[in-house]
Amino acid sequence: MKLKNNVLVTADWLKSHLNEPFVKVVDATYFMPGTPRDALSEWKGKRIPSAEFFDYDTRICDKPSSLPHMLPSADTFSKEVGLLGIRNEDTVIVYDTAGIFSSPRVWWMFKVMGHENVFVLDGGLPAWEHANGEIDTSEPTRVEPTNYQATFDQTRVIDKSQLLEGINNGTVNVIDVRPNERFLGLVPEPREGVRSGHMPNAVNLPFAQLLEAGKFKSAETLKMLIESALSDSKRNVASCGSGVTACILAIAAEYASGDVVTVYDGSWTEWGSDHELPIVSGK
Template sequence: MSLKVTKPIVSVNWLQKNLENKNLIILDCTIPKVTEKSNTHNSDEKLQVKGALFFDIKNIFSDTTAPFPNTILTPKEFEVKAQEIGVYKDSIIVCYDDLGIYSSPRVWWMFQLMGFTNVAVLDGGFPKWNENKFPVENQKKKDHLKGDFEVNYQPEKIKFKEDVLTAIKNKTILIVDARSKGRFNSAEPEPRNDVKGGHIPNSVSLPFNEVLENGTFKTEAVLKEIFKKINPKKKSFIFSCGTGITASVLALGAEISGIKNYAVYDGSWTEWGSIENLPIEI
């Protein structure tokens, strides 16, 4: 029987214990922050968790023809590309990134969206793994067999511009923005010059780093209090951010808290702040 994850995050100790499991697929989901110029995963010197595969969010697992960054693939495209990297129906996937918790929850959410639930994020990511002196290797391409992964698309986990427009006036839905408070209030400039400042009307601010501590998620009890404080009436959540990356951090935090009624706005603020005639609050 294939190994199963019982929670959406796993510890570095758990991963080290199960490192040789034949069904395990470890995905290095690192992307540079939008404010950073360097692209660390291109370096020949880059280290990774032993046995990891590089999961290219930007160039392979996003629609590169779309007008906005990190646009999700169609279910069929995702299925084909997941098969190409060797994902099977009975795989167990662990996602991590070089920043602790940043882009790996996006990949966790992608697989959730595609109906694959035997997936978790490595809490603390590569920094925590390396700190414990667990096995690492230089990043390298690996040959692998084509997998038999199948998509079981879960459309309730994703929202689009039209959904958000409707949600603004829906008192049973809460839109939560994972960007910094400065960007939310237009006190800080957006990293992309062609994107307006401000936020979606009736949304609230919860910067993604407020659910983290030293590169790992805060405890389940603390996370429950955070989400209860901003949403005492238990409305459904729509999580937004800049391009859908850190919104997924909040989605994972909600999942850890036992919350199920949430979705990610795929276009997020880069789409909203780029389109004319959409309502904006400052």
């Protein structure tokens, strides 16, 4: 199944296609550290029918890394996605229980791993419930594993050394989607040992400005918001706190104008922790 649409589906679309054999749904819910909620337990108790839980924080990630939920290898991704019963030819629909928060991260992960037909449910579980979509509260059942094969796409991700080189030679344009007070270094970072401020020459576009009532704003509005932050001549790179909300900008850019925005996976958790890397505080 191939959608002519860009990257989002509506709850009504999913209701019409949920039972088709090539449609696979994953719950990408993630809660920030310190939040007294457990995403896996909540999925077990309440989910869109047939949805599998996509744990990118502790399972489908680079486990040896000291940084949170870094991208896994293509081999690890292939194995874990295969265990979710997903095939390369499937149309994957990703949602989260906040509306739009962590689901774009999983959309981006699939894109990095070469999966073309992956989409985010705009508005997530709240939109599904608002549309009177069916909810499954039964005990989850095991699925039949598949032989999924990922193909890593280097254009969608950038690491620390590549980003530093790009900043130094002026070939990257960093868009930091953290709140403005964090970007300016006016408040402490939530993670211990991480400096406050931003990368040299970065621009700030808080991800919350792209959303309204748990959904993306219209493509026209997003295009106006994003255009001034993107560069026509440099590689556009989205960064955030730990690589989650940067993906909201990445998917919004593709939705609004078809622009591919690279994501800095380590984001400010990595950059702000390395005292050898340059930072700027204030405007």
